[in-house]
Amino acid sequence: MSAPARDLHLRLARSGDVDSLVSIDTLVNARPGSEARFILACADNGLATEHILVLTRKGEVQGYLSYTQVLDEATILDVAIHPDEQGQGLGGILLSGSLQQMLDQGLQRCLLEVRESNLAARRLYAKSDFQLDGQRKNYYPAQNGRENALLMSRQL
Numbered sequence: 001m002s003a004p005a006r007d008l009h010l011r012l013a014r015s016g017d018v019d020s021l022v023s024i025d026t027l028v029n030a031r032p033g034s035e036a037r038f039i040l041a042c043a044d045n046g047l048a049t050e051h052i053l054v055l056t057r058k059g060e061v062q063g064y065l066s067y068t069q070v071l072d073e074a075t076i077l078d079v080a081i082h083p084d085e086q087g088q089g090l091g092g093i094l095l096s097g098s099l100q101q102m103l104d105q106g107l108q109r110c111l112l113e114v115r116e117s118n119l120a121a122r123r124l125y126a127k128s129d130f131q132l133d134g135q136r137k138n139y140y141p142a143q144n145g146r147e148n149a150l151l152m153s154r155q156l
């Protein structure tokens with residue numbers, strides 16, 4: 001089932017989004033980040049190195065994408081859609097909208113890392129034209145030991 005795009009809005013995260021971000025992060029990540037990380041990234045003081053875009057529907061945060069920027073390159077740190085809302089195309093809308101915003105800011109390239117076992121995320125990135133650049137062997141802790149990170153990138 002695909003999400004009606006008319007109800008969706010992509011914007012920079014602000015301090016009022018911290019609770020939603022913490023909640024989604026806790027639901028989707030085995031090792032969630034700290035609340036302090038989100039408070040810092042959402043603060044409107046120009047000091048944050050992590051930038052977060054949120055996808056909202058009728059004002060409710062459905063998911064977020066976070067990234068850092070060095071010169072004209074962005075590195076995606078996290079992409080997450082609330083578990084109740086996955087599988088409706090929201091991840092694709094969040095990713096394509098975020099890549100467009102990066103391009104609009106003058107960025108040229110986008111990089112990321114993904115767990116080899118994360119088939120949903122790999123499918124999402126492949127559909128958005130990310131190419132495999134290489135891998136880091138045994139990079140991530142996993143349930144049964146460790147697993148590889150795939151390194152991917154695309155021109156914006």
Ligand SMILES: CC(C)(COP(=O)(O)OP(=O)(O)OC[C@H]1O[C@@H](n2cnc3c(N)ncnc32)[C@H](O)[C@@H]1OP(=O)(O)O)[C@@H](O)C(=O)NCCC(=O)NCCS
Nearest residue numbers: 028079080081086087088089090091092119120121123124
């Ligand atoms: C990855 C994630 C953001 C995708 O969000 P989503 O809204 O479910 O994605 P979409 O509905 O846009 O689907 C994107 C593609 O992934 C596929 N997909 C979704 N879930 C899947 C699964 N469990 N296994 C395989 N493919 C899957 C979809 O079928 C779709 O491909 P298609 O259009 O060819 O059918 C979401 O699953 C998530 O939040 N996961 C937990 C956090 C995470 O792993 N983030 C990535 C870190 S690198």
